[in-house]
């Protein structure tokens with residue numbers, strides 16, 4: 720009875736496809752194939768994070784991140800030749816960082832740290848601006864030169880020591896120290912992007928203010944390394960004043976913020992080196 724079997728198969732395939740479609744809505748994007756130095760640098764970090772088992776492959780948290788990330792990517796994309804892709808990573812310190820090639824990593828705990836959508840949007844707009852400005856390329860080149868030298872030295876000391884140093888260096892990639900000037904420029908471009916994407920660009924200044932009031936251990940790494948949050952707020956305020964056509968419609972009052980809700984203790988499935996999703 721082949722017909723019966725076929726219809727039984729259809730009976731199962733349709734709901735199965737629906738489940739697959741739902742799951743893929745909450746999944747990590749597929750990384751961009753290597754086509755140039757920027758995607759190569761980005762891919763190197765991606766592989767390191769994947770090896771460490773930090774990349775979240777699927778989680779309901781992606782459903783929270785996606786609408787904000789997509790709105791920002793739509794505005795930022797014309798300014799950068801590689802597609803922006805947003806990955807969730809698991810770490811204890813709330814953080815976000817962008818690598819050359821278009822990948823933006825958002826630490827899951829940042830989603831629990833931010834108080835409103837505007838603060839999250841401000842952070843993502845800031846990170847894509849670093850990518851557009853190519854701030855990461857020069858820094859990663861520098862890191863790579865140090866890495867080569869240190870790993871070469873470490874191999875002389877034996878494989879275990881080399882392994883330890885290599886792991887320490889991977890950690891460094893998280894805390895790329897940009898100059899204050901690069902930070903302020905990313906804030907300003909980020910504010911333009913956020914405004915165009917419809918997110919109140921005051922969100923980033925609200926985040927800076929929250930950092931100033933937070934416990935030292937709670938301060939996201941993306942800002943704790945950079946002194947002068949006050950100066951950054953001033954630069955942004957001046958930018959808002961100088962461009963009233965773009966910014967005067969936004970309220971500086973945090974009470975006007977869009978409340979941000981994240982599913983509590985959302986489950987996370989991690990991407991492993993031996994599972995697919997690119998290379």
Ligand SMILES: [Zn+2]
Pocket residue numbers: 845849897902905941
């Ligand atoms: Zn920055």
